[in-house]
Structure formats: C-alpha cells, structure tokens
Amino acid sequence: MMESNEITITLNKDEALVLFKFLSRFNENDNKEIFQDQAEEKTLWVIEGQLEKILVEPFMPNYQDIIQEARNRIRDKE
Numbered sequence: 001m002m003e004s005n006e007i008t009i010t011l012n013k014d015e016a017l018v019l020f021k022f023l024s025r026f027n028e029n030d031n032k033e034i035f036q037d038q039a040e041e042k043t044l045w046v047i048e049g050q051l052e053k054i055l056v057e058p059f060m061p062n063y064q065d066i067i068q069e070a071r072n073r074i075r076d077k078e
Contacts, residue, residue, distance in 0.1 A: 014070035
C-alpha cells in the first residue's frame, strides 16, 4: 500500500474565512522573530494561498461584514 504524502483538514466556511483573514494579516507583517525555521513561514504562505484559491468572499465588496459575521458565529458565547 502506498502512503499518501498529503493530509486533509476540514474547516467549515466560517473557520476558513477567519483563518484566511488572520493569515493574510499575519503574512503582511515581518514576523521573522516568531519562526524557528523559514519552512514554518512558507507553510503559512501555502495555507493562505490554498484558501485564497477556494474562497470567493475576500473579493466581495461586503467582505468586512462577512468576516465579522463569521467571527460572531465562531466566538464562544458568554
């Protein structure tokens, strides 16, 4: 049996949107001091790119509202 070199992580749409927004913001800044190895930084770029390919919401005019609604649905209720 051949072992696959890929894994699948399942996120719902809200989680994907919030993660994409976070990675986009995070990757815009110089966070070199956080990483122990450049491979960690590159991995985050790859994840951001994969999300960018499948999400249409970041290109919608009401994206900020969409993100806020997604955050509200995910956030722990007090």
